Amino acid sequence: MRTKLLSNSVIFFFIISVLTFVCSPKQDQFPKPIKKPPNFLWIVVDSLRGDIIGRYGVTPVMDEFAKSANVFSNHLVNAAWTRPSTLVFFTGKYASRSPVNFWDYPTPKSEAQDFYQKELYPLPKYLSQNGIHTVMVGNNPFVTDKNGLGVNVGFDESFDFSDHLNDTPFITKKSLSVLEDLVEKNKPFFFFLNYNDPHKPYTPPPGYVQRIKTEEFLEDRKRDYLGEVAYIDDQLDLIFKKLKTMGLWDETVVLITADHGEVMRSEHAISPFTGTNTYYGHGQDLFLENIHVPLLVKLKNQKTGRVIKQRTQSVDLYPFVIESFSLDAKSKLDGVSIQKYIDGKSSADRFYYGETRSTQGIGFGDDFLLQKSFRFHELGKFWEGVVGREVFYYYNIQNDPNQIDPIRFNEISDLNSLQLSDTLKNKITFLSNQLREIEPTIPLYTIRFNRLEERPLNLEVRVSIGTGQLRPKIKSIDSRIAFENSVRELSIKVDTSKLKKSESIEIPFEVYPDVTFPKFQFFEGKQEITTEDVGIGMFELAPNVCTISCNELFDAPLGKPKVSIFNHFQVWKTGGLTNSYVRDSRLETDAMEILRKQGYVQ
Template sequence: MLKFLRFFFSFLILSLCLCSPAPKQEISSFSKLKKPDVLWIVLDSFRGDLIGRYGVTDELEKFSSQSYVFKNHLVNSSWTRPSTLVFFTGKYASRNPVNFWDYPAPKSEAEAFYVSEPNPLPKVLKEKGMYTVMVGNNPFLTDRNGLGVDVGFESLNDFSHLTNDTPVITRKALDVVSQLSERKKTHPQKNFFFFLNFNDPHKPYTPPPGYDSKIKTDEILDEKKRDYLGEVAYVDDQLKIIFDTLKEKGLWDNTLILITADHGEVMNFAHSISPFTGTNTYYGHGQDLFLENIHVPLLLKLPHQKDHKTIVTRTRSIDIYPTILEVLGLKPRSDTDGKSLIPVMNGSETKDRMYYGETRSTQGIGRENHFLLQKSYRFHELGKFWEGAVGKEVFYYYDIQRDPDQVFPFKFFDISEVKDSALTEEQKRKIEALWKEIRKIEPKLPIYHVRINRGANDPSMLSCKVLISAGQIRMIDSFPETDILQWNKSPRSLELIWNSDPSKKGKTDFIEFSFEVYPDVSFPNFSFFVNGVRKNEEKLGIGSFDLSPNGCYFNCESLFDAPIGSPEPSSETRMQIWRVGANKKEYSRADRLETDALEILRKQGYVQ
């Protein structure tokens, strides 16, 4: 019996050893063995449902067989400039001062970017001793043309001025690979960060002859989609040429290679007219946050990786920056919105990550199968197509398990409408939770605080007026109207009338109220009246230091900021104003967005 028990337990232990999965390899150990090089490839407008579907992605399928394949990867914006800045900062687009309403990026925005974003990825890696080089078509990676910002590449080769840019980009990429190979011979410890940005398959879709013949599908395709897929086949061929050269030059094995896109492309006719901007976006992008616009591929090959793993949990483009830092063995940054993907890759994290995105006129948030998209004026800029009026901000709720193509939304104008709707109780709870979450994440607007000091002279009536030229005044707290306090409000004006209170005769006191300008495109004009007579600006005190704005003519708005808190109440009859929170330093610009955009893009050759 004892022999039998020994045999039984020995057999049991052996069986468990044979059946248990092999110990997981520590992913970050790659960087400890030998610091890797990095090749980051972006394919513009490349949808997330293409690889392996139409017969035009042979090289990408081959690459997928030896990489991590993220099947549910979403970008946090849906056009190139904000999406690229998300790549290189690991932050939501609204966290930096460069607008994503239209193409021009005024000098003031670029300068503000350099102050608020001191650590874009190429700059960080260059400071860590890596050689950083960009090749491709992305006019938003330099501040020389009024379209973008300099993110710190040591060498930048942009071919957005060319019509037929793809073959030129490939040739230059091959030159760079050869140069990197030569560098390795003389400086073997000098690693590189190579950012390769193909504009294909971005429209206009003009594949070389014969590439559309590679398409294999039973789907009925219109001419535009055939041309789009032809460009996918074309850029797939270019990747093969570059990959073969990397292997030939000995740069393949020790390189972290990731392939993704900056956004997708709208091809569902139900989305042809954006409900957020009202513009035609069929075979376009940037006007919404539908899944077909934000779902893109992410393929990631670690150094020396030979096997394949599919990741089905949701990930975001804000996660790429911290992932690269971790693989390189660099200290993570605490100011990013994203998190490293290493826990997802090694299986220690299995839940979908929360999604939040921003683009023109749109905010979106998603948890599990529940997505809430909102038409938003928060990111608007004055220009040809928006003169400052704020309208209804419509919400669209989608349960993508039941409606994967997002064509049957529940539409509402206010969160209170959800309660009495025909939705399930679970859906109602999800919508309310998403609504609260988006309010926490969205960029905060500067808040203006106004204090009216009665003073010792006991005036019988004090009043103030606030006027803006665009947007809408929104009160932070509501004040009841009484015999003493009277309010006159409109979207662009606010008046408070404060009558004398006989019970407070001889006492110095004050009243305060707060408001925001939505969106933050207009600096308020303030007026102060004592017994119906308008007072000069010496009766106004601004900012933490209660300064007088009298005589200020240049960038006066910044004087209103309160870096050390509110000023002390005044003992004289006086109105004090201070501004707190995120803010812009100037509200006037030399160009008007949209009016000048096409001319700027034509000068750069980005449009013909």
């Protein structure tokens, strides 16, 4: 009996042990140790070209920093002047994805409001929402909306010195004070430090030009530029020493980059895209000297450096920062985290895509295709609404590293008349197709002609604009349509007797660039129709329900509306960003003084 009880007890305990093992959480189900988030210091040195650090003897501090950092030797920005480039930093998207223009300096209130409605997670705001203290110190008037030059991207604290004549020492002094405050807060931080030097006008303090060591002949402007680089290098020394003495160095990711480069080749002095003198300037092209900038990244506790040769882009920095804080993207990004390159998990070539005033560009490997573009123009004193030729320039940077001897042509079809190999023609065509694939969409208007059950009619729609071009997007000719088109007028006639009952015909077109809303006129025979038989937008509203700012009624955000059983005409708009088509380009005195001080305007 005792043996039986013992046997039963053994069996009982065996069953309990098995159940305990099977039902217990697996090892990876236990809470993992919480990874301590880093601090993050992002340093922008305005206008710092990608070929300066380690040359000329003016960057000993950055040279030493590079020895314990990841040095990205092939890093390109996706925009070529400060405001769009900064918004690329803070959105992880190409500049044209933002409602904020990069054609002119003013940021109209309508653009700022559209930005706030569309961009819900600009980097500083998103980090702040997740318990990270965000602060900006520097000279960048485009990360605030107080002067009508930019937008508020959501920093917890912002100290902008763009209204100071000698801003650099103030920026450094405030940065040292901010670091002390951040230690007292005892929480992870994101610190964006933006020096304006060596942006023009180049005015280095005495003694810095004398630090230059080179056999290269330097004209005065480049000497002064390098003097300002040496001055900023000294400022970084103060910042780095402060981080180390406060015990923050090993716990902080430090990133150094620039928002754009600077044009210093005389061959690029007059931009072929804008016709503007951009010698010792920027923003008027996408040549490598304008978009190749440094990228140096020291991770937490990193002691040794390495050079990463794969091409990276400024759209890649937003995803890197949020990944560093173990956060996920909340919207679709155009970049990929540079952590993949640091970890050696990505070696494949990627397309580069860039935008700036009057210019679009795409690159793959050593091949770059740049195009003069009116896509981003805005009406005003710099452009009166005429669209000209959009010329292409192809470069192979292995054969032509300074980009001074392009293959130039007006249309892709012109390649057939050039004495080029089929391989090269195919390569250029491929780049052009990819450029069209990546570039932002322009709103597409569609006119639909419906034959209703009643008697057939001769229908006509006339479209006109005051600026830009009307561009029909018809894939094939339809004999049932009478079509007349000039640059700014379009007439489409359809005899519905040639249509089957309940059949429709759709005619799409673009207004290029998207700077004006087209005027529509509808006719049945010779009678103009204003209220009946016309439905606009997704809900088939009558045109007379609105008298001002009516363009939004034409929107069909969910796609084309159903074929109407009531209206002979339907018109709707899809794609593109919301545009009010009303711009106020005036700037207040304070904003103009900031732009003059920084050399943007005379």
